Amino acid sequence: MAEAQKMQISDEVAIRIAGMNKWYGQFHVLRDIDMTVNRGERIVICGPSGSGKSTLIRCINRLEEHQQGQIVVDGTELTSDLKNIDKVRSEVGMVFQHFNLFPHLTILENCTLAPIWVRKVPKREAEETAMHFLQKVKIPEQAHKYPGQLSGGQQQRVAIARSLCMKPRIMLFDEPTSALDPEMIKEVLDTMIALAEEGMTMLCVTHEMGFAQAVANRVIFMDQGQIVEQNEPREFFNNPRSDRTKLFLSQILGH
Amino acid sequence: MTDATHKPFVRTQMLQPSAPPLREAGVVRWLRENLFSSWFNTILTLAGVAVIWLLVSSALPWWLNGVWTAGSLSECREIIAASAGEGASGACWAVVNERWNQFIFGFYPVGLWWRPTLAFALLFAAMGPVLFAGQKRAMLILLGSVAALVLVLVTLAASAVPNEVAKVTDAPFVWKLALALALLTLGAMIVLTVMGSGKLLWFTGLYPALCFWLLWGGPIWVPVGALFGFVLLAGVYAALVKRAGPGLAAGLGLIVALVWWLFLDVPVTVALNEAIPFGLTAVQSDQFGGFLLAITIGVTAITFSLPIGILLALGRQSDMLIVKTLCVGFIEFIRGVPLITLLFTASLLLQYFLPPGTNFDIILRVIILVTLFAAAYLAEVIRGGLAALPRGQYEAADALGLDYWQAQRFIILPQALKVSIPAIVSTFIGLFKDTTLVAFVGLMDPLKGVTQIVRADINWKGIYWEPYIFVGAIFFVICFGMSRYSMYLERKLKTDHR
Numbered sequence A: 001m002a003e004a005q006k007m008q009i010s011d012e013v014a015i016r017i018a019g020m021n022k023w024y025g026q027f028h029v030l031r032d033i034d035m036t037v038n039r040g041e042r043i044v045i046c047g048p049s050g051s052g053k054s055t056l057i058r059c060i061n062r063l064e065e066h067q068q069g070q071i072v073v074d075g076t077e078l079t080s081d082l083k084n085i086d087k088v089r090s091e092v093g094m095v096f097q098h099f100n101l102f103p104h105l106t107i108l109e110n111c112t113l114a115p116i117w118v119r120k121v122p123k124r125e126a127e128e129t130a131m132h133f134l135q136k137v138k139i140p141e142q143a144h145k146y147p148g149q150l151s152g153g154q155q156q157r158v159a160i161a162r163s164l165c166m167k168p169r170i171m172l173f174d175e176p177t178s179a180l181d182p183e184m185i186k187e188v189l190d191t192m193i194a195l196a197e198e199g200m201t202m203l204c205v206t207h208e209m210g211f212a213q214a215v216a217n218r219v220i221f222m223d224q225g226q227i228v229e230q231n232e233p234r235e236f237f238n239n240p241r242s243d244r245t246k247l248f249l250s251q252i253l254g255h
Numbered sequence B: 001m002t003d004a005t006h007k008p009f010v011r012t013q014m015l016q017p018s019a020p021p022l023r024e025a026g027v028v029r030w031l032r033e034n035l036f037s038s039w040f041n042t043i044l045t046l047a048g049v050a051v052i053w054l055l056v057s058s059a060l061p062w063w064l065n066g067v068w069t070a071g072s073l074s075e076c077r078e079i080i081a082a083s084a085g086e087g088a089s090g091a092c093w094a095v096v097n098e099r100w101n102q103f104i105f106g107f108y109p110v111g112l113w114w115r116p117t118l119a120f121a122l123l124f125a126a127m128g129p130v131l132f133a134g135q136k137r138a139m140l141i142l143l144g145s146v147a148a149l150v151l152v153l154v155t156l157a158a159s160a161v162p163n164e165v166a167k168v169t170d171a172p173f174v175w176k177l178a179l180a181l182a183l184l185t186l187g188a189m190i191v192l193t194v195m196g197s198g199k200l201l202w203f204t205g206l207y208p209a210l211c212f213w214l215l216w217g218g219p220i221w222v223p224v225g226a227l228f229g230f231v232l233l234a235g236v237y238a239a240l241v242k243r244a245g246p247g248l249a250a251g252l253g254l255i256v257a258l259v260w261w262l263f264l265d266v267p268v269t270v271a272l273n274e275a276i277p278f279g280l281t282a283v284q285s286d287q288f289g290g291f292l293l294a295i296t297i298g299v300t301a302i303t304f305s306l307p308i309g310i311l312l313a314l315g316r317q318s319d320m321l322i323v324k325t326l327c328v329g330f331i332e333f334i335r336g337v338p339l340i341t342l343l344f345t346a347s348l349l350l351q352y353f354l355p356p357g358t359n360f361d362i363i364l365r366v367i368i369l370v371t372l373f374a375a376a377y378l379a380e381v382i383r384g385g386l387a388a389l390p391r392g393q394y395e396a397a398d399a400l401g402l403d404y405w406q407a408q409r410f411i412i413l414p415q416a417l418k419v420s421i422p423a424i425v426s427t428f429i430g431l432f433k434d435t436t437l438v439a440f441v442g443l444m445d446p447l448k449g450v451t452q453i454v455r456a457d458i459n460w461k462g463i464y465w466e467p468y469i470f471v472g473a474i475f476f477v478i479c480f481g482m483s484r485y486s487m488y489l490e491r492k493l494k495t496d497h498r
């Protein structure tokens, strides 16, 4: 935690969501979401299953469309304008629960494809960048293998490296460790902690409360499509204010 | 229990193992396990043996007594009667021996046989860069074999001694020049392969025009004019893609190219031909026949149906209502109607839509219809492949900022096509066999068209099995080849390591 304080948060706004609502057909998934994320913030989002956590962060890079309200990412408002969407997507990296690596491409190709075709980086340079980030997630020696030949933990680290190769300013994580065997969770969390220490703006849906305490500067609790409570981690865990939060915390912490 | 006076007997040497009982080893064991493991299995085995015996004993003499050289069916029968006794049955392969050229070329002028032969050999060189992408060794072997094939076959075909005097022919030096040029091209391709260059695909791109010209002959300006349409398309696309985006640029390019093909191409090529007359002797479409016809239709339709099928499959998944409706309508209409119906109506409909005065070649018409027919089936096959992809792949591509076409090209289609390979190749095999249906619109396909002509010959009247077996065997070789290639491709592309 001492370390978490050291990581600096600027006043610059990275993401601003105001009065945002989303429906799936008749089903009101997200209700009146208001939140602002400053550059350098590390936010953990938690809440019971089905509360809309994934939907919320998928709205930030427009994998899901919102019907009401405003989402502004890095000064670009998300509307149906494709140019804006492309711009935001190239600024925002995303890591999925099930990795979603491209199984027909090697690890290196997975990492260089988007830089080459979206960022128009020369191939040689893209490969150097990719090797740099693969080194960072500690698997440079796997560069020429295919995703299917790697363990789950290794695949998720590749997925992180793949996102980083686009040099994003914001990273979204949707339960990055919940599809992993217990012994692999640590290697992925370590990678994410290292990323946080470098000052990356991160939004992370996770139930790893240890991670939240060590890295997050803010924890957001969601239930039934609403942000119920948000606070800095120590307060959040020690003095939860709402009953729903207390219930949730007792369920995941209290054995 | 140790008793010094009572020494137990201990053997100091191992006995040689004795052979297992006969029933537990080798052939006997295999038979017992696989053929006679239960009374039911035993009955099946015996029944199977009986059937095989019946088939072989009735057909074997026919195959063994086969005659390869004779002038007519009755001569065949005499030879068989003389060698195998009165009343013996025997195959008369002499008909194949004498008429194979018609099964291959139809009525294509004898003096020009070298042209389809050359086109056929070069087909493999054109397919190589696609079929064996990145496989240097396979490519070199292929190109080397094609060069040898070109040299031998073209020389043979050009010097074929015609039974009838060749009336239609090019100037005698033409085939030598063509042979030299072909060998030079192949040599250049081998050099490019060794250098690991991707430029080989240029040959693949130019091949359709070259093949068309070799087969139908005529002024060289016709294929050049057709190619120029593509040059226009590419030019317009390159000029506008930065400003207007890929979709609009491609659309405008297509419009310009269509205007060229429909209105300007013909007058310009005619004028050019008057200014600089240069070309090969023209061959009419009704002279095409046999496997020349089947392969021409089959290969062209296979080549063009795949991209059209992909576009239809993507269109069917599109969010744009009009595109989607058109694609669904097209696919369902084509799949709902028998190919023969399409072939019949094609001649009328296509003629109706084109500017008056254009005489639209019958083979071209058939090719277009067969292509569209196969494309509709391929679209559904590929849609299956697209549906098999997890949504996460689309999402990951989106999240990385790839646009629609980039995602399709690099992420979605490679995987969707890979899982669809067996079904795609099945469709291709079906398509190739369906080329025999062109017999119904009066074209001379190898199975019905040529065989009918051969059997109408007074010398071969009454012959039945032999020509069909011959044609069937060639179809089998080609289709089996496709099937093997698809298995090779599946193995090569297997990267999931599950």
Ligand SMILES: Nc1ncnc2c1ncn2[C@@H]1O[C@H](COP(=O)(O)OP(=O)(O)O)[C@@H](O)[C@H]1O
Pocket: A024, A027, A029, A047, A048, A049, A050, A051, A052, A053, A054, A055, A056
């Ligand atoms: N594509 C969809 N169509 C309809 N309902 C959906 C869809 N995706 C998610 N939902 C519903 O929206 C709610 C929130 O889902 P999600 O954001 O995935 O929750 P969480 O990630 O918090 O578990 C759930 O009730 C889920 O059933």
Ligand SMILES: [Mg+2]
Pocket: A053, A054, A055, A175
């Ligand atoms: Mg979720």
